[in-house]
Amino acid sequence: MSKNFLSELTGSFATPALENPTGVMMEAAYQYLGLDWRYINCEIQPDDLKDAVLGAKAMNWRGFNCSIPHKVSVISHLDDLGESARIIGAVNTVVNRDGKLIGENTDGRGFVESVKSSLELTNKRVVLFGAGGAARAVAVELALAGVAQITIVNRNQARGEELAQLVADNTLAGAEYHAWTKQYQIPAETDLVINVTSIGLYPNVDAELDIDTDSIKSHMVVADGIFNPPETRLIQTAKSKGCTTVNGLGMLVQQGAIAFEYWTGKAPSVSVMKAALSDALDITDL
Ligand code: NDP
Structure with missing residues (x-):
């Protein structure tokens, strides 16, 4: 044989x-x-x-x-x-x-799969921090999965605006860019908050997103793309506010x-x- x-x-x-x-x-x-x-x-x-x-x-x-x-x-x-x-x-x-x-x-579809068990995505409102490669994938796939609105918050304005335009041009979801002002206020009607920046990624595990933590409300699902460490500062803060959290693993x-x-x-x-x-x-x- x-x-x-x-x-x-x-x-x-x-x-x-x-x-x-x-x-x-x-x-x-x-x-x-x-x-x-x-x-x-x-x-x-x-x-x-x-x-x-x-x-x-x-x-x-x-x-x-x-x-x-x-x-x-x-x-x-x-x-x-x-x-x-x-x-x-x-x-x-x-x-x-x-x-x-x-x-x-597969990054964006992977994210959508990982969050689906915590949130039914249809018609939801999303605030997404970041506009790099992974953020582009996550934003496009969330839009294709049926969310209603994505607000892109990014340090670099040109990159953030380009991603909002990309989503608006290629999908049915609404998309807009918000400048990342100090102590950014997450709009109260937000259903899903996602970090797809590299803030908090090992070895800079103590780095935190510049967000007014009082604007994180318990009805929001908070997700982080970072898997190392799995429990980022953002995930810790969201848990302390009573939010459902999804880590990057x-x-x-x-x-x-x-x-x-x-x-x-x-x-x-x-x-x-x-x-x-x-x-x-x-x-x-x-
Ligand atoms: P990019 O380098 O393409 O993008 C980095 C993003 O982070 C940009 O939006 C950049 O903003 C922002 N950023 C970085 N440093 C700062 C800072 N100090 N202040 C504000 N914004 C900052 O990286 P990727 O998109 O490939 O990866 C992003 C994250 O996603 C990483 O943490 C990575 O580990 C994670 N990831 C997780 C995956 C998983 O399977 N769990 C898969 C892929 C990525 P600006 O445009 O202003 O520079």
Whole structure:
């Protein structure tokens, strides 16, 4: 009987790559389904990205994730883009479809999946802090998921206005930019507050968003894209106000689960992925 010693390859291109735990949850999910697939975490400098992509293609990788700082620059090395990646203008997941490299974006859908169990999104009002790559993905997918209104609050005005315009032009949701004034007041009618800036990300864990905390009300669901640490200052404050909170680990697992399905055509066990991640990060309440 002939044996197959050739594993299918996937992985990640980013720098820094040292603290990226994605491989642990992906390989656990591959093993659980009995798939001989590997996930290789690669440290790739910006100048080497093109060679890395060509290398992945030459080695017939089934796909790879892109993270900071390659999510936009990778596009020029790909054959085509999926619909939401095209609107978002950034790619976090590349899929090898019959030898063609197609860019997709699973960050926003991952966020939507992670928040759905805490809030029915239809017709809700959202305040979103940030306008970088992840914020663009989250805003576009929330709009496609049916929220009524998204207020973008961002330090850099041009980037914030551009994201509000992007949502307004490409989806049915209303969108506007608010300048990030000192002690920003969250409008009382807000249903969902999201941090998609890097404020509070390890190692700057004590950094806080400049928000008037009295404007955070208990009826609001408060979510943070940051998963390291899972309990950011924002999440702690929101819990103390009695809000339902959603940390960034759910988004991390769900964006990975969607990428897994793009690559393998099979739905992974999300609970196996969560367990592997909790183990790797020493987290008990994932
Ligand atoms: P970008 O570098 O593209 O964007 C960074 C954003 O943070 C910008 O809006 C920037 O504002 C804002 N920002 C950074 N520092 C400050 C500051 N001191 N004051 C005010 N605003 C600031 O990063 P990404 O969009 O890729 O990532 C954003 C966050 O989302 C990160 O924390 C990342 O860890 C998280 N993330 C989580 C994922 C998950 O699976 N859980 C997946 C992807 C990202 P400005 O435009 O003014 O510079």
